[in-house]
Amino acid sequence: MQDDRARKELLITIIAGLLDGIRHVAVGASSPIPAAGAMLLRARNDQQGKPPIKISILGSSRHNFFTNGGVELFDCAAQGRVDAFFLGGGQIDGAGNINLVGTGDYPRMDVRWPGSFGSAYLYHLIPRVILFREEHSPRVLVPKVDFVSAAAVTPEVKRRGGPHALLTNLALFDFDRNSGGFRLRSVHPGYTAEDVRDRTGFDYELPQIVPPTPAPDRATVELIRGRILDELAECYPEFARSLAAAA
């Protein structure tokens, strides 16, 4: 088992890699790890003289570029001005569909979650949607979601958006929009491909050789513990404190 700081630093590093090449990423209000990943990519691009990336943190007044109210993010996505976004899900199924509504039969569900938020729309419009859910278990990663908040693949309608990857505490999967399913890309240090199989409720493509997820190099770790922690402290003070305290 890795310690909690190593786990968070690994996830942050993977997210920065998944975002490479984008111009503008939007991050939900209570998503410190995705935000940190985006900040890491921004810092790296700065260091390497690559074009800067814009990060919109929803709910933050300092870290967003919007002046037209709550609708602007959605309009911006429809105009093709948001390249990447993060979605989670109480359930995520093997076809990439996500459920943010609840389990059991609608409407009087056994467990009710907050609701679909903007997922039903943004999944269609943002090219690189990263599914991020720390818990990797059969109750989260199910064969079929009980309620489709947002559908991953809809051949009946043209779309530019959809899932790009699924990242959990155990592993990283790529999503193949042609086959409509996930393919295991790498398994995080401390786990095996068998652990992933045991804790995943849906079927996915398993390559012959599954490499370990590369751990962050020294320069990356230093960047996270320095500049990224400082930037995080503005938006996610609790999270920044917990990450710093682990040192």
Add this chain to the structure above:
Amino acid sequence: MTEMVSLEALVASIAPGQSVAIPVDRAGVSMAATAAMIEAGLTGLHLVCVPISGLQADLLIGAGVAAVVETSAVSLGEAGGAPRFSAAVRAGSITLRDATCPAIHAGLLAGQKGVPFMPIAGIIGSDLLQVRPDWKVIDSPVGEPGKVVVVPAITPDVALFHAPEADRFGNVRIGRYRELATMAYAAKRTLVTVERIVERDLMATEDSAAGVLPGLYVDAIAVAENGAWPLPLWDEYETDGAELSRYAAMARTDEGFRVYLSTFLSRSKQVA
């Protein structure tokens, strides 16, 4: 003409069964009016959450004020799920109109423009289309052939929010929270609580007028200091996180919720 009224009078102008549009936590939630609505014993309200809600909707559901909840989510954010909302869903004691954020914005935009519906991208493939039979999938009548979702206009009876200040003419400063203007344009009546009434004319300069909802759209204003508490008000105060956590813990049971509610109502009275 905008009326300057007491908080009680403001709330007394809402009738049982009316639809009330309320904003997302950070945009200026009138918690003062929420307490007054519960005190007044209002029932049967149809909440339109623009586009989601938190403590406000959970309190109104738990206190039996809301009968219909149209929303893209109800959540206490960092403090967790919305306990009275979840309990009411399980009990079947509220009618749900599940949505997705931009569909609520689109419905209000149709209301603002006085047209019956608004087309909106995406959504196809979502089970929301199954549970919202009032949302339709049509063949686009113009442009490239293809399917598109249309949602009906939302025209709330009342738009209700809290803002830092209004002037004597009923102009209200809303900053960049433009959804407050959209709510007001679409609603039949707009009720606003504010921290204070200022003596200057908010429409006097281009700078200040740009962030203002004109009194033309505002029916009544009541002063309620600290009126968004424990939710935040931009440029004025932050979320009272400890209070939200306290609520989240207490409202897990109906009994705990009742205890919280009585403290919340008496505190609101003292402040008012």
